[in-house]
Amino acid sequence: MVENIFWLGHDSFRLKGEKVVYVDPWKLSPDAEKADVVLVTHEHYDHFSKDDIAKISKPDTIVVAPASVPAPAGLKTLVAKAGDTLTANGIRIEVVPAYNTNKRFHPKSAGHVGYIITLGGKRIYHAGDTDVIPEMAQVRCDIALLPVSGTYVMTAEEAAQAANTLQPALAIPMHYADPDVVGTRADAETFKRLAKVPVEILEKSK
Numbered sequence: 001m002v003e004n005i006f007w008l009g010h011d012s013f014r015l016k017g018e019k020v021v022y023v024d025p026w027k028l029s030p031d032a033e034k035a036d037v038v039l040v041t042h043e044h045y046d047h048f049s050k051d052d053i054a055k056i057s058k059p060d061t062i063v064v065a066p067a068s069v070p071a072p073a074g075l076k077t078l079v080a081k082a083g084d085t086l087t088a089n090g091i092r093i094e095v096v097p098a099y100n101t102n103k104r105f106h107p108k109s110a111g112h113v114g115y116i117i118t119l120g121g122k123r124i125y126h127a128g129d130t131d132v133i134p135e136m137a138q139v140r141c142d143i144a145l146l147p148v149s150g151t152y153v154m155t156a157e158e159a160a161q162a163a164n165t166l167q168p169a170l171a172i173p174m175h176y177a178d179p180d181v182v183g184t185r186a187d188a189e190t191f192k193r194l195a196k197v198p199v200e201i202l203e204k205s206k
């Protein structure tokens with residue numbers, strides 16, 4: 001399944017299965033593959049990029065985003081709220097909460113989210129910008145995409161703790177190595193060393 005998961009830098013992913021699903025598309029190449037579904041976790045500039053969504057849009061692309069994200073013009077948009085289960089272009093998407101517990105950037109009241117996407121029979125959890133939160137104990141997933149940089153999200157050590165709770169077959173670190181935000185490959189390596197589940201550090205794709 002990992003061969004169908006493309007890390008595009010920071011929290012940005014292209015997931016390929018029955019359909020092409022992007023999460024938080026950002027800094028994409030101009031010729032990036034078109035999307036059937038675009039999931040946005042929250043409105044911050046490094047997660048919601050109108051210009052990048054425009055690059056991958058086609059007439060039937062569906063955007064899924066919480067209410068804090070302005071709906072991109074001309075595209076069908078579904079509002080995502082934690083606890084919802086949505087179907088977008090045939091893809092099942094469960095919406096889960098994402099928030100900070102010990103910093104101010106992503107308060108629980110803001111309604112930021114993560115997603116569990118069922119693709120190719122696998123449940124892929126994109127945690128969004130979050131700390132370790134009690135709701136993670138209820139998340140069932142085969143693959144977990146977890147932030148590791150600290151500052152705005154959980155640290156690598158905390159991400160390892162999250163992975164140990166989630167017990168995915170595979171965990172993939174994210175939210176590092178973008179020069180405009182925070183985090184380095186060392187954070188991903190620390191996460192890999194501490195997590196008691198298989199971890200793969202992806203090379204950045206186009």
Ligand SMILES: [Zn+2]
Pocket residue numbers: 042044047105106129152
């Ligand atoms: Zn954020």
